[in-house]
Amino acid sequence: MPSAAERTRTLVQSTCSATLVVPGTEGARPDQLAPDARTVSADGEVFLLFPAGSPPVRAATHARADELPAVLELTDVAPVAVPHRIRGRARISGRLTCAPGIAAPGHMMLRLEVGEVYVDDLWGDEVVDPDDFAHARPDPLAAYETELLQHLAAAHDEQVRSLSTLLGHRAGDGPHAVRRVVPLALDRFGLRVRCRDAAGASFDARFDFPEPVRDIQGLRRSMHTLFEAAAHD
Template structure:
């Protein structure tokens, strides 16, 4: 399974929504606290791009040499229509400063020095050491996950539904009583789906690949193998 540090790093560098929570921005609209871009520096610091007149920039500028505490809250929502679409959240807390000279005119880059990291997602809940976060890398499939999951749901729905044959018998009277199977999450280690049984109960299932995949080409082979196993 991906480590908690890798999962958090993936969320930071993905397109999931992020909001910066900090003092001194009372009355700011939620969209004013959402950075236009996020990236992670070599030492694990998180760089956040904002318009130069955004409330977080004003707060960081006003703080100057003082330590301005801040929390970057990330919310990961499934890119396909499934019940309970929030797949996870992560919080990176630390100290915010301006990083002038990096952004283009009209923008300002803010630097979040990470002190604490916490993640709560489909794998579980836990804290992440900032050094582990700094040394981790995002999942290689993350840039393509949204498109891949939407493609699986739209073009390969029957094959995804067929994965129910790999889940074993959930009813004493016959085949697995699974009404619907929807792709939920994808990473280099495997595919997670959300299932609804005939009684309306929801549960998730995980299908691990024979070996971790490093790119989309490897994923195609892994998915082909998985679909073949379901048919056989």
Template sequence: MPSAAERTRTLVQSTCSAVLIAPGTEGARPEQLVPDARTVGTGGEVFLLYPADSPAVRAATHAQDDELPAVLELTDVAPVAVPDRIRGRAWVSGWLTSAPGIAAPGHMMLRLEVGEVYVDDLWGDAAVEPEDFAAARPDPLTGYETELLQHLAAAHDDHVQALSTLLGRDDVKSVVPLAVDRFGLRVRCRDAAGGAFDARFDFPTPVTDVHGLRRAMHTLFQAARS
């Protein structure tokens, strides 16, 4: 399974929603606290791009030489329609400063030095040490996951439904792809009583790119039909 550090790093560098919470931004509208872009530096710091006149930039600038405590809150929502669509949340807290000279005119880059990290997702909840977060790498499939899951649900629903044959139970009424990573595919099922449960299908070996993913998915669907 992916480590808690890898899962958090994947969320930070994915397209899931994120909002910055810091002193001095209490009156801002939620959309004003969403960064235009975010990335992780070589030392594990998180860089957040905002319009130069945003409340987050004003708060960091007014702090001047003082480090401003801040939390980046991330929410991961499944890109397909399933019960309970929130797949996970993560909180990256630390100290916020401005980083002049990096962003294009009209924008400001903010630097979040990571002090604490916590993730609560489909795998469970865990605290992550800042050095582990810095050393981790995002899942190599994160850039393809949304498109793949939506494609599976829309164009290959028959293959997905066939996965129910691998579950060893006869009360499964529907199967929807929920998440995919380099280790396997997770689906959300609904049973005859209307209850929902998750199942996971591990790939024979971890995949490293979209080509390996296609081969792994083909093998999985073949197993379901055999």
């Protein structure tokens, strides 16, 4: 399974929603606290791009040295329609400073020196060591996950539904038999789906790949193997 540090690093560098909570910006609109871009440096610092006149930039500009505490809050929502769509949340707290000279005119790059990291997602909740966060790498499929899950749900519904044949007794029977299977999450280690029965009850199931996937070509091979197993079960 992906480590908590890898999962958090993936969220930071993905397209999930983010909000920077900074003292003195309580009256700001949510969109004013959402960075235009975010990335992580080699030593684990989080860089956040904001318009030059945004509330976080004003707060960081007027702060003394590195005395401005800040929290980056991330919310991961499933890109397909499923019950309970929030897949995870992460919180990264630390000290915020300006990093002038990096951003294009009209923008300012803010540097968040990471102090504490916490993630609560489909795998569970865990405190992440800042050093582990700094050395982790985002999942190689993160940039493609949204498109791939939406494609599976729209164009391969029957194949995804066939995965229920691999669930054994968990597939249920009668009114508790699995009626719908929706792709929920994808990473280099496997595919997670959300199953629903006729009564509306749901549960998640995960199908691990034979080996970790490195790229799209490897994913195609792994998905083909998975669907083949479901077709012949």
